[in-house]
Amino acid sequence: MAATIRDIAKEAGVSVATVSRLINKSGYVGARTAARVQDAIERLGFRSNAIGRSLSTAKTRTFGVIVPALSNPVFAEAVSGVTACARKAGYHVMITATNYDSAEELATVGTFMEQRVDAMILTVANAGKSPALDLLDTAALPYVLIYNEPPCTGRPAVTIDNAAAGAKVAEVLQDLGHRRMAMISGRFAESDRASARRDGFLAGAHSAGLAMPSVREVDFIALNVDAVLKDLFDDPPTAPTALFCSNDLLAISVIGALDRMGLPVPQNVSVIGFDGIAIGTHLHPTLATVIQPSREMGEVAAQHLLHRLAGEKATPPCRLPFTLRLGESAGPAGNARPADLQDPANPREGDSHYDR
Amino acid sequence: MAATIRDIAKEAGVSVATVSRLINKSGYVGARTAARVQDAIERLGFRSNAIGRSLSTAKTRTFGVIVPALSNPVFAEAVSGVTACARKAGYHVMITATNYDSAEELATVGTFMEQRVDAMILTVANAGKSPALDLLDTAALPYVLIYNEPPCTGRPAVTIDNAAAGAKVAEVLQDLGHRRMAMISGRFAESDRASARRDGFLAGAHSAGLAMPSVREVDFIALNVDAVLKDLFDDPPTAPTALFCSNDLLAISVIGALDRMGLPVPQNVSVIGFDGIAIGTHLHPTLATVIQPSREMGEVAAQHLLHRLAGEKATPPCRLPFTLRLGESAGPAGNARPADLQDPANPREGDSHYDR
DNA sequence: GCGCCGTATGTAACCGGTTACATGCCGTGC
DNA sequence: GCACGGCATGTAACCGGTTACATACGGCGC
CATH class of the missing domain: 3.40.50.2300 (Response regulator)
Structure with missing residues (x-):
């Protein structure tokens, strides 16, 4: 149904590689060719398929976020921070609430792994004893806890004291x-x-x-x-x-x-x-x-993951200051x-x- | 890095088709073979890659949800309803907040289209005049409005009077x-x-x-x-x-x-x-x-989309009852x-x- | 005139699943 | 003895991108 990169290539009389290079601004594309391709893209209403891209790049540019509940504004606020920060970097966010249920935590982590999210941000019931986190650790998937008390195991967390x-x-x-x-x-x-x-x-x-x-x-x-x-x-x-x-x-x-x-x-x-x-x-x-600086916690967590995914080896800031009102x-x-x-x-x- | 269906096939001494059939419980798989494959799956910690599946099936089993803000509990509640209902049906949810900005609505719809979400649930500033909804209409992507006043254009909506x-x-x-x-x-x-x-x-x-x-x-x-x-x-x-x-x-x-x-x-x-x-x-x-029956609105909207995606041609319930407290x-x-x-x-x- | 580099473009393999189609076996009914 | 249908499995094309590699052209230095 929807136009593919091959449709565009045919329409513009070029190869798929050229179209791909134009979309991603990678490699060389001549000015006249670029114009022709751009024109074809608009004429056919082409939108590149993120699924195809993810399959070949093995990256989804997506974060998985797991919180106990969205109905508590404190979590909604952190999620807002994550989303805003992720969006700025061209990342997307999948969110699930666990209703404070540790079994749901584990199930959701599994689902997100199948979805191949690039990293996760989560709040679990107990960061010291969590099958969900164990799974993440063995899979070596980048993640950051928020709100949780960072356990002695040294799990990365952005939280307060x-x-x-x-x-x-x-x-x-x-x-x-x-x-x-x-x-x-x-x-x-x-x-x-x-x-x-x-x-x-x-x-x-x-x-x-x-x-x-x-x-x-x-x-x-x-x-x-x-x-x-x-x-x-x-x-x-x-x-x-x-x-x-x-x-x-x-x-x-x-x-x-x-x-x-x-x-x-x-x-x-x-x-x-x-x-x-x-x-x-x-x-x-x-x-x-x-x-608690909820929004900031979400932002800092997302920022940390962005850095990690960019190859930097930064350790996450563990404690943010709290304020007594x-x-x-x-x-x-x-x-x-x-x-x-x-x-x-x-x-x-x-x-x-x-x-x- | 992670095991693929071909790794499992090799490990179990079968073909990829057999593995696929077992995972999806489609087609015939003998009991002995099933056991061997299951064993290989567990030994290698295999998780089927949703990206690969989505590419070939052209379905992501994902809903896109767009709300003005998550910090307002009324939207958080509806999102909870959507998530719960979707999850039961094996669907996932991507959520974005637009901060009541119509330009962000349009941008988010575009992003979700690239992500190939199967359908969207959204609340826009003005359902009668919305570039985001126009885009959805021309793309013929299934969607349901929530909270919005259903405009005369007959856009599908779950809301109250x-x-x-x-x-x-x-x-x-x-x-x-x-x-x-x-x-x-x-x-x-x-x-x-x-x-x-x-x-x-x-x-x-x-x-x-x-x-x-x-x-x-x-x-x-x-x-x-x-x-x-x-x-x-x-x-x-x-x-x-x-x-x-x-x-x-x-x-x-x-x-x-x-x-x-x-x-x-x-x-x-x-x-x-x-x-x-x-x-x-x-x-x-x-x-x-x-x-407003917020949670129910989210559930009804999700349920309607599930039906539509299953091929049924149901019209969405337009008005839910409100209650004065x-x-x-x-x-x-x-x-x-x-x-x-x-x-x-x-x-x-x-x-x-x-x-x- | 030759070699080399930068620019521009194309070919085809690959990512990890699904699935149409082919194949083969066994049991049953006639 | 044979045809047929149900069960079980394999082969290979396909989904829509990316990208390594190949190709080709023009200009420059010598």
């Missing part, structure tokens, strides 16, 4: 006067980064001399936080005054649920999320959170007015900077 | 006692559906005998709603008591901004959004909105308590049903 961020959250809450904290998280089994955030948070609380925060897991998809919150705030005197949520969507749900329980944020409870999704800044109260959902403990403890003009500075 | 939904919003707000309304929308030039919602909204207000609502455009990306709101609520006596926002992200921003301006929602102003993104139900107040962000006019005018036990029923 989740544990440090967790510790930072504990420190900031302590600075705000909070003494009883808790963490609410999605399933740790599905997220090595949530585990790292928890570990950092607990360590931070411990080194601040605070009681061990209670940690609760919820089903992140169902987002039924009510039961967990009822339980946590059952006994007011011992209830936490600050909650650390393992991601922003969860934090937003928690804030809504607390409001409905008659525990307004931040007057009665402070809430800090994780991710820095855009919508957080438009809410009232604005969401206090740890901002002290939004309105986190306030001083004890119903004090925010101004009492917190001076907006002089946000505290740590090893990561604040952003208001 | 945006005008009817807009009218419904006007009607509901009128029922709640609102007499002065306004609409805030992203750029109409970038969204035929926003235009349809506006038209329906204005028509609905008109037929209810209300004053013509003021309509304001904002830059949806920048989301700088403050200036628009300041202007709208400059003169309290004539200020609107209800706002219709062309999408949920915008509505959420508007609610936050109104709160900050000392105009709490829904006590002082009611806000109704559009899309039905998941997060809306977790906010406080919960977001009143028109729910009367969330807490919409309340009765005049600072009355919600219970006064609204009985949660008996939500009003219209041609679309309510969902609380």
Whole structure:
């Protein structure tokens, strides 16, 4: 149906090699010939077939991207970064969501291998123990993790220091006067980064001399936080005054649920999320959170792969800086007015900077 | 590098045809032979090359998906539906975001054509006037629009009746006692559906005998709603008591901004959004909105294309039902308590049903 | 006049699958 | 004994590009 390079060659009275050279600007083509071929291409509406090209070059100029879910804006944002960066370099992107299912991770990697993607960018449940990554390693296919905690195995990753961020959250809450904290998280089994955030948070609380925060897991998809919150705030005197949520969507749900329980944020409870999704800044109260440079992570991952595919032997930047945004959902403990403890003009500075 | 079908044939002492027949379960293969071949496949870690297959079959089993942005959960949701449905049928998905840019739409369609995707699912700025769709039409490539207003040209689309939904919003707000309304929308030039919602909204207000609502455009990306709101609520006596926002992200921003301006929602102003993104139900107040069946739209679109590619000549279902969710962000006019005018036990029923 | 280089173009093999067609075997029915 | 159909397998052309290699021409230096 569609015109092929041979049709063009015949139409222009030249050989296929000449047409190919013109399309790819490789080799010599005379000016008059080029014009004739170009004319034939337009007359027949020719579009070179990427399949044919891929078969002979053994390159697809395609990245495979695997994320747990597209419905979480944090991943959508990273994917946007990957896509934009890839597109600029003439690469395309195939995307699949695994729904946090490790079996789907493996299946998708297999599918992408059959599709002969040139490289993959992915977030898996657990980067330290992943059949999908094992497969990639044995196949020696270039890949970069994003969001995942880079495991000791030295797998290439572009991410942030989740544990440090967790510790930072504990420190900031302590600075705000909070003494009883808790963490609410999605399933740790599905997220090595949530585990790292928890570990950092607990360590931070411990080194601040605070009681061990209670940690609760919820089903992140169902987002039924009510039961967990009822339980946590059952006994007011011992209830936490600050909650650390393992991601922003969860934090937003928690804030809504607390409001409905008659525990307004931040007057009665402070809430800090994780991710820095855009919508957080438009809410009232604005969401206090740890901002991951999601878009940049996608871009850096794609850029690294482009370099690798170009033959360079660059190691990927492993850790990107995170930013703590002290939004309105986190306030001083004890119903004090925010101004009492917190001076907006002089946000505290740590090893990561604040952003208001 | 990787094993080919010929390597397997040699290893198993059979011909390539036999290997191919086994892989595709087409034609006859003896049990003993099958076992030998299977064994060779596993020993060499063979994965059949989808590129080679695509070249000879002229099918890629791939859909191209083009949406304005992945960062809007409404599109991410539809993409999830497409992906899930495609995957079940052994199809893959290439996704690109156009950033609401019609030139990028055209470029992406061109790229996907070169990639020889079997069909496309897309949302364009304006389905009635789109070079990208013109290209698809002349190439006779199967495609389905989602979200777009199906234009008079009869382009296949899976969508909702945006005008009817807009009218419904006007009607509901009128029922709640609102007499002065306004609409805030992203750029109409970038969204035929926003235009349809506006038209329906204005028509609905008109037929209810209300004053013509003021309509304001904002830059949806920048989301700088403050200036628009300041202007709208400059003169309290004539200020609107209800706002219709062309999408949920915008509505959420508007609610936050109104709160900050000392105009709490829904006590002082009611806000109704559009899309039905998941997060809306977790906010406080919960977001009143028109729910589009986004995931289902993606699924139906994919399903339709699968049927078409299978040779069936089915016409796509054009309109899916929408649902109005009367969330807490919409309340009765005049600072009355919600219970006064609204009985949660008996939500009003219209041609679309309510969902609380 | 000769050799050489840069430009310009063509021929044909190759990438890794699919598949039409040919071949051969065995069992069954007559 | 033979024809025929079902099963099993192999051969080779083909899909649409790329590219190594061959060919050819014109100009330049000597």
